[in-house]
Amino acid sequence: MLWCVVFHGVLWVWVVFVAGFGACGRGCSYLLGSHYHGSMLFAFSVAPTVSDPDGSVHRAVADAVAIVRASGLPHQTGPMFTTIEGEWDECMDVIRRATEAVGKHGPRVSLVIKADIRPGHDHGEIEGKVQRLNAAIEQLDSGK
Numbered sequence: 001m002l003w004c005v006v007f008h009g010v011l012w013v014w015v016v017f018v019a020g021f022g023a024c025g026r027g028c029s030y031l032l033g034s035h036y037h038g039s040m041l042f043a044f045s046v047a048p049t050v051s052d053p054d055g056s057v058h059r060a061v062a063d064a065v066a067i068v069r070a071s072g073l074p075h076q077t078g079p080m081f082t083t084i085e086g087e088w089d090e091c092m093d094v095i096r097r098a099t100e101a102v103g104k105h106g107p108r109v110s111l112v113i114k115a116d117i118r119p120g121h122d123h124g125e126i127e128g129k130v131q132r133l134n135a136a137i138e139q140l141d142s143g144k
Contacts, residue, residue, distance in 0.1 A: 039123045041116040042091045043081045046099050048106035060105035064098035074126045081114075085126040 046064050047057045065082060068075050071094045074085040082098075084091050095113065103109050118125070 037087060038119060039085055039121070039125060040088060040091060040118070041083055041085050041125055041129075042095065043083045043114045044095050044098075045081045045110075045112045046095075046102045047110050048102055049108040049110055050106040057105075060102045063101040063104070067098040067101050068094055074123075076126060081112075083126060085123065 046061070048060045051057050052059065065077055068077070068082055068084060071084070071090075073090065073094060076083045084094055086094075095111075099109055099111050116125070121128075
């Protein structure tokens with residue numbers, strides 16, 4: 001699990017180890033990318049804690065999504081999260097820059113990150129996971 005906090009404009013990241021990723025196993029350096037090279041999925045949501053007078057945060061979020069689109073990484077934007085696919089360092093750089101862009105809209109930013117770190121599954125998982133899910137649903141619907 002990844003915990004992130006923005007404090008005085010700096011993104012602080014804590015990694016909480018879960019089963020299979022303890023300090024006695026692959027360790028923090030594995031999770032932080034120094035020993036792992038391959039594609040990962042990061043779903044993140046970033047928004048200012050203050051909104052426009054109408055309660056909307058869409059202008060700030062649009063600035064963040066523009067950073068994602070300009071990155072060239074595979075991505076999907078939904079109503080609550082944006083998912084990007086790439087190596088640890090390149091994804092974290094995009095998330096940092098998107099957070100900084102949103103930070104220009106207010107004094108405080110909320111950032112939520114969820115990561116899928118799955119060795120052996122390189123590029124194409126942003127679409128592959130959805131394709132496998134849809135195939136499973138079709139099998140259920142057809143009674144197979």
